[in-house]
Every structure is written in structure tokens, then in C-alpha cells.
Amino acid sequence: MDLNTITEVARPQSRAQLPVWTAGDAWLAGGTWLFSEPQVHLRRLIDLTDLKWPALSIGDTALTIAATCTVAQLDALACPPEWLAAPLIDRCCRAFLASFKIWKTATVGGNLCMSLPAGPMISLTAALDGVCTIWKRDGGEQRIKIADFVTGDQRNVLAAGELLRQIDIPLAALKRRSAFRQISLTPLGRSAALLIGSISSEGIMALTVTASTARPVQISFAGIPRAEDLREALLHRIPDGLYHNDVHGKPTWRKHMTLRLAEEIRCELQGPARS
Template sequence: MDLNTVVEMRDARNRGTWRPGDAWLGGGTYLFSEPQPHVRRLLDLSRMGWEPVRLTPTGGLEIAATCTIAQLSRFAGRADWPAAPLFEQCCRAFLASWKIWNMATVGGNLCNGLPAGPMISLTAALDGVCRLLSPSGSVREVPAKDFVRGAGVKDLRPGELLRSVTLPARALASRTAFRQASLYGLGRSGALLIGARDPIDGELSLTVTASTVRPIQLRFAVPPNREAVREAVEHGVRPEEYFDDIHGLPAWRRHMTFRFAEEIRRELVEEAGR
């Protein structure tokens, strides 16, 4: 879609002073998908030169905001972490064309803040930390699970830029379980839940996304039974936090959340103990 309100496009390396009407341009798959009447200037991130994915000195993984879904999928496909299959599962949850895969970015998916954003699901479930850069040059870090506060609402201050998301080595060593549902064969996720079992102390985390307006993470210090998981979901997700749109009614999303939570518990607790 043509953005007929944009009057200037600048290289983000020489962006100068941030001003109202500016927008960061990564892959552009959202920016050019619908009218953006408030946008006057695009700051192009394509020449920033950030390495898409790199291992950190502590064995974690840093994913640049400009990393495309295709780049992340290729990198994770060669990895041998126990959590490696989760990357491809979340990439495939886009149900997107090859054009979107090769243009859409991890950072764009997070910064859109849509409940169905699978990169939000991935980074929140693996205890990711978002690194944010302000126009003044200061750096701020926010847990990925807290970065999205509601449907389309992010913890981003005016002019801030998401630079990267770092996943710790301990999370990458977790056993994971993935569940996703959509009302349509090629539809947007209506519920996406991820379970992760800590490799050291056995703690189980359950991250609820897509069915809720924001990521909600539940943790169990000891292996939970069916009743414990149901009670945690019942009290951990308020009724008004279930998302309501054309891709699923709140009652259906709630039902799938309880169903998937129990399936994940069985997979990571009961079946793992056999």
C-alpha cells in the first residue's frame, strides 16, 4: 500500500532528532499493509548492519530486531538445543507466504504487539530480554513477557527502538511443548501456549499468548497436577484478558487455553516422568 502521507525517508544511521510522525522501518510488512495517516517520515533500519542472530559469550542467543523470520528459522534449524524445535514451530505459526517470511522481522512482530504475534510467544516463553535504545542513546532492558502490555500496547517510549532480544542459555536448554489453534486452516492464532521445563530445577513455566491480550506466564516450582494447572489458569487470567475479535470469541479462547494447558502439563510432567 502506498503511504501518501510520508514525505521523507531517511537512513536510520543518520536519523538525527526523533520527532512526532516518525516511524522505524524494518521489513515493512505491517507498515505497508494498511493506511498510516500519522506517519510523515520513515527511518530505514536496513543498513544498520546488525548481525541477525548470534551466540552470546554466556551461551545465550541474541536476535537482532531486524532479523527476518527466514533467517531465524535457518539458524535455529542448525541448532542442537533442546528448545530448538520451538523456533520453527513459532515461525510456522505465522502461516505466512515466503515473501512475508523473507521480509517480516522479529522486532516488527514484537513492536506490533498483536496478541497472535508468534515472536512474542517465542521470546516470552524463553525468558527473553528486550534491549531498547532511546533517541538520547540510553539503553533500557525489559523482559519480553512484559514488553507487550495489551493488544497493540507496548512498553515503548517516544522514539525508542527495539535493538534486540536476548534468550538465556538456561532457557535454550529447556524441554518445551507447543500448542496452537486457529479457527481457520490458514488463519491467525486464536490460542498459542508454550510450556518449558527448566533443565536444572525442573520448574515448569506456562506462557499463554494469542488467546489473551498480553503474554501471561504461570510458573510451577514443583510438578503440578491437573487441578493445580487449572486453578493457576483460572486465577492467572482475568476474564477481561481473553481477546475478542473475528479470529475467536473469548469463550472459545478460554476453553482452548485450559485444554492446551493440561495437554502441556501431561507432556512435560507426566510423560517425561515415565
């Protein structure tokens, strides 16, 4: 869709060249949502392409994902065999249920910043203990866990003019054994519940609930809990008002499926590791 109110497109090549943020500005990365509907309040786009951030880089302690990394680039990452949680990348990328055109354009950062409950990059990065770096308008930086970055349906901690720079995934999280469950009302529908569980080398079980709730919910246990303890923890941590309500699923059904999928994850992680 043409954005016929835009009068300027800025193309900074470094952080120092980022223009002063004003009302009517918008960041442009993939633009798959930005160009999908009228944006009559916008006057200027700030194109992040020329910043040329490396899409993916593997360091000594973390995998760094640039906010401008596309879904296709993330899915194509060649993961070391010791990354037992690597299949989560494929599963979450395919939870988009999007065409190859969207895969090549939509960005990881854009999915996080849209902050939709069903955003699969939120599910992936939150479950893997991702920490995002935010560029502040005063030149500083803020680091915050992805699970805390998203605060509700299409809500997050970003203030006007702040920019999501990258997401760091600890390598230790990528080495955890994991289990994935996702359900939709229809075979090709938006996720109504997407849960990811994992077991650390110390035996700590972590469960991340997304899509069924307005924001990510994470629960950890010293070991694999009993079925009743897991259920009680979910009932305590997720009040009924936190379950999302839209055409893709009613809160009561989402709650039921969250409890059911969580128990499936518990049973899978309790079993022997797959070779």
C-alpha cells in the same frame, strides 16, 4: 501500497546518526505492516537497514536476535543439538501462516512492536525468557522481559521515538525440554490460543499463554503441578476480561481452549523425555 505523504527517508548508519524524532516519523524495518495500509499521519521514514545489525549471534550465555532479523533468517538458524527447545523456533515461525515473501521481509522486532495477541515471535521469545534492549531517546538503554514488554492488544512499553534494538534469549532456556500447543478457528487462521510449556534442569515448569490473552501470561511451578492446581492457577492469573475477543475467537472459547491446551502440555511434560 504507496505512502504518498512521505517526504523524506532517513538512512542512518549508526546510532549517532539517528535523527531527532518528531511527530510524523516511523521506524522502517521489514515494513510488511507499514506498507499494508494508508499511513496518512506519517511524513518521514527512518530506515534501519543501513545500521547493519547482525541478524543472529550466539554468545557464551545468550542467543541475540536483532530487531531487524527476518523470520526467514531466524527459521534458518542451525541450532546445536543441546538446544532441546529449538523446535519451538520452527513451530512459531510457521504460526505466522505467511507466504515466503513475508518470511523474507517481516522482522522479529516488527512482530513484537505490533504487539498483536497472536504475534508468534512474542510467543516464542516470551516463553524462552527473552529480554529486549530498548534504545531510549536520551541515548540510554532499557532492558525489559518480553513478557513485560507487551502490555495489551497492540500496546507495549515503547514511548514515541524509542527503538527496539535486540532480544536476548538465555541459552539455558533453549536447553529446556518444551511442549507447544496452538489452535485456530480455521486450518489456516490466526492463532486463537498459543501455549508453550517447558521444564528446567531443576524441574521448574513454566507455562506461557499467548494469543488467547491480550498480553502474555507466564506462570511457573516448583515442579509439574497436579491437574487441579494448574487449572486453579490459570483461573487465578487470567481474569475473564484478559481473554481476547475478535473474529478469530470469542473469550469463552479461548478460555476453554487455554485450559484444555495447558493440561495437554502438563501431561506431555510429565511423561518421559523423547530421545
